[in-house]
Amino acid sequence: MNSFGRIFRISIFGESHGSHVGVCIDGVPPGIELSVADFKTDINRRKPAQKGTTDRKESDVPILISGVYHNRTSGSPICIIFNNEQQKSEDYSHLTKHFRPGHADFTAYIKYKGYNDFRGGGHFSGRLTLPLVAAGVVAKKIIHPINVSAYVTEIGGQKNLDKAINHALNENDSIGGIVECKTTSVPAGLGEPFFDSLESLIAHAMFAIPGIKGIEFGSGFKLARMKGSIANDVFMDASGKTQTNHHGGILGGISSGNDIIFRVAVKPPSSIGRPQQTYNWTNGQIEELQIGGRHDACIALRIPVVVEALTACVLADSWLIQKTFDS
DSSP states (O other): OOEEOSSSEEEEEEOTTSSEEEEEEEOOOTTOBOOGGGGHHHHHHHSSOSTTSOOOOOOOOOEEEESEETTEEOSSOEEEEEEOOOOOGGGGGGGSSSOOTTSSHHHHHHHTTTOSOOGGGGGGSGGGHHHHHHHHHHHHHHHTTOEEEEEEEEETTBSOHHHHHHHHHHTTOOOOEEEEEEEESOOTTOOBTTTBOHHHHHHHHHTTSTTEEEEEETTGGGGGGSOHHHHOOOBOSTTOOBSOOTTTTEETTEEOSSOEEEEEEEOOOSOOSSOEEEEETTTTEEEEEOOOSOOOSOGGGGOHHHHHHHHHHHHHHHHHHHHHHHO
16 A cells, blocks of 8 residues: 554655655654754755756745644654646657556556546656655654664676666667665664564565566575575674674564665666667557656666655664553
């Protein structure tokens, strides 16, 4: 569904070319300082400012509808909306039955019997990551001094980001990338095995981000090629600190007190400048599809702040659950 979390619970709404997108956040403790200015840094990090990102420019000013009084959270649900100011719906008028390869156009059409808003991907658009970032701003305040930091480690299989994006643009194509996330100052004991293990919840949240197709924690798939004598992280002191961190800060689904480290694989954006030969449901023919509009050549460049946001949401929920359990 469109909601996630148990105590710290977020619900997102809106479409790419609708009037607004937004998020409702329930379970936020009262008394936390919160104002429009708090959202500026992370929202700006998500904006398409880099080479290889979309030309769509939005002001993205958060409108706090409820849950904040005199710049403090009131304890009631927080509702935040953003205006969509730069719709160009005509770019999608020819895609009602000539669905874009790699997009959710076809599956959404089948699931919602053609009633879905397909413009710009509708509710499946990366535009919906904006309210996720807003929720993350609130979550980061709850979990302080835990710090969540995500960054691009490679795009298009290269460490040289400029070289990779220039090549993609010259080829009129798109590329994917790897984003790593590191969370520090995490207390031991967060997470609820089995099905709400910390890995399960983080993975669940990550796959809600459009374009995420893989995840690994700690040494991840390299562990399959290690021996136990190498993979085991020996303890160094009573706090649970380990000499190595192949486990990525989570043991048995519960935070160990070491840094939580994971990486996600971001696929190449499906909208590319090259024409593609694909099936047209209108006439039953394979025909050339040329996708117009404003699109990213590499969405991995804008994903780190979204990864941080949802990681913070998971940790905020886990922390509030643990707090209830302890009491």
